[in-house]
Amino acid sequence: MQDEVVPVGRNLPVQPHATNSERIRQQKRFKQNIPWLLMFLPVIAYYVVFKYIPMGGNMIAFKNYNFTDGVWGSPWTGxxxxxxxxxxxxxxxxxxxxxxxxxxxxxxxxxxxxxxxxxxxxxxxxxxxxxxxxxxxxxxxxxxxxxxxxxxxxxxxxxxxxxxxxxxxxxxxxxxxxxxxxxxxxxxxxxxxxxxxxxxxxxxxxxxxxxxxxxxxxxxxxxxxxxxxxxxxxxxxxxxxxxxxxxxxxxxxxxxxxxxxxxxxxxxxxxxxxxxxxxxxxxxxxxxxxxxxxxxxxxxxxxxxxxxxxxxxxxxxxxxxx
The missing domain is CATH 1.10.3720.10 (MetI-like)
Incomplete structure (x- = not known):
């Protein structure tokens, strides 16, 4: 009778303690960095509000923009x-x-x-x-x-x-x-x-x-x-x-x-x-x-x-x- 071939890694023992310790270490690191993340939020808000959102206005370069129709309603001109x-x-x-x-x-x-x-x-x-x-x-x-x-x-x-x-x-x-x-x-x-x-x-x-x-x-x-x-x-x-x-x-x-x-x-x-x-x-x-x-x-x-x-x-x- 031929021996059964066991795929590598199928029967390896799971190490729950190592996984849990890594998760606990990540949570601890996140909690330690919360003050720094909060300080970084105004910077993110500044770039989102004043840098990235206004990029949408570049579409008027491809339109015949007028105040009556607005940005979305103005006709496209390519x-x-x-x-x-x-x-x-x-x-x-x-x-x-x-x-x-x-x-x-x-x-x-x-x-x-x-x-x-x-x-x-x-x-x-x-x-x-x-x-x-x-x-x-x-x-x-x-x-x-x-x-x-x-x-x-x-x-x-x-x-x-x-x-x-x-x-x-x-x-x-x-x-x-x-x-x-x-x-x-x-x-x-x-x-x-x-x-x-x-x-x-x-x-x-x-x-x-x-x-x-x-x-x-x-x-x-x-x-x-x-x-x-x-x-x-x-x-x-x-x-x-x-x-x-x-x-x-x-x-x-x-x-x-x-x-x-x-x-x-x-x-x-x-x-x-x-x-x-x-x-x-x-x-x-x-x-x-x-x-x-x-x-x-x-x-x-x-x-x-x-x-x-x-x-x-x-x-x-x-x-x-x-």
């Missing part, structure tokens, strides 16, 4: 609004201006926080370091209305402080805010002044994770400050730099409404009209909600594509987000 968007010369110029200003802002704003963090890291006088850090952080908390007012006060053609100093040296006043190149310089400079100090906090936190013994070993080997920064400090914050670059690429088409609106004027509208001001002027003031919704959706898609491309490149070097 890709008609996108066709209008890319055939309108003003809209095309707006997209071009947004891309140019965004790339210049990324190039100008990205290295300054890193340089500030490196300089703060080398300062040994604590009182001086804290004083300078505070002065550099403060502009972040100022409204763009204030920063724009300061820029106008400094660079106005007739009453500006800079032109007043130029006149003292016999130089003719220059219309900084009415020439495209100089206006872009003021735009970029005000952005760096306002945000560089606060952004440096992130890199300072990353610098705190570098092992001090590496600097001591490099010093014993005869490496100076510059070599220590190049071979120890910069590689130590490389992951954070890549992370901030990926996040910055996602916002590359989002120049921002406040800064542009407070600095622009009709004379330089050929370079200062960006997507955010276009949506305000054409959408809110002009009532073309579907057209500007298509513009906003296009902006979001470009940001998504740039994030995916940048992350794919970073992942090849072992620094991707996912």
């Amino acid at each position: 890709l008609h609004n996108f066709k209008l968007l890319f055939t309108d010369p003003i809209a095309f110029k707006t997209i071009r201006n947004t891309f140019v200003l965004a790339v210049l802002s990324l190039v100008a704003n990205f290295p300054f926080p890193v340089l500030l963090a490196l300089m703060f890291n080398e300062v040994r006088k604590l009182w001086f370091k804290k004083t300078v850090q505070t002065l550099m952080y403060l502009p972040h908390f100022l409204s763009w209305v204030i920063v724009g007012g300061l820029a106008v006060t400094l660079f106005a053609q007739e009453s500006g402080t800079v032109n007043h100093l130029l006149k003292q040296f016999g130089v003719e006043a220059y219309p900084f805010l009415y020439k495209p190149l100089s206006w872009m310089g003021v735009f970029l400079g005000s952005g760096v002044w306002k945000e560089a100090g606060f952004a440096a906090i992130i890199y300072l936190a990353a610098l705190g994770n570098i092992d001090p013994s590496l600097y001591e070993a490099a010093g014993l080997d005869g490496a100076g400050k510059l070599r220590q920064i190049w071979h120890i400090t910069l590689p130590g914050i490389r992951s954070m730099v890549v992370l901030m670059l990926i996040l910055g690429m996602g916002r590359i088409m989002d120049v921002g409404f406040d800064q542009v609106y407070n600095l622009q004027n009709p004379i330089i509208s050929d370079v200062s009209e960006v997507i955010s001001t276009y949506i305000y002027r054409v959408g809110l003031q002009g009532g073309q909600f579907s057209l500007t919704a298509a513009m906003g959706l296009f902006e979001a898609l470009i940001g998504l594509v740039l994030i995916l491309i940048t992350n794919a490149i970073a992942r090849k070097f072992g620094h991707g987000l996912w």
Whole structure:
């Protein structure tokens, strides 16, 4: 008589005690984390209410929206609004201006926080370091209305402080805010002044994770400050730099409404009209909600594509987000 073949695992003994202990351990862990979960609920509610639910409004980009029929009752138009968007010369110029200003802002704003963090890291006088850090952080908390007012006060053609100093040296006043190149310089400079100090906090936190013994070993080997920064400090914050670059690429088409609106004027509208001001002027003031919704959706898609491309490149070097 042939022996009966017993499938593997059929007659293995059940371990109820192990299962129960694991369940008890999970329940205990959940109860311990209840305060943290409750603290996280407002964050979830914020993103659900103000970020995810409004995404449903993007459907008006594919409709001829009007107040009478509402979002759901307005007739569908398919890709008609996108066709209008890319055939309108003003809209095309707006997209071009947004891309140019965004790339210049990324190039100008990205290295300054890193340089500030490196300089703060080398300062040994604590009182001086804290004083300078505070002065550099403060502009972040100022409204763009204030920063724009300061820029106008400094660079106005007739009453500006800079032109007043130029006149003292016999130089003719220059219309900084009415020439495209100089206006872009003021735009970029005000952005760096306002945000560089606060952004440096992130890199300072990353610098705190570098092992001090590496600097001591490099010093014993005869490496100076510059070599220590190049071979120890910069590689130590490389992951954070890549992370901030990926996040910055996602916002590359989002120049921002406040800064542009407070600095622009009709004379330089050929370079200062960006997507955010276009949506305000054409959408809110002009009532073309579907057209500007298509513009906003296009902006979001470009940001998504740039994030995916940048992350794919970073992942090849072992620094991707996912």
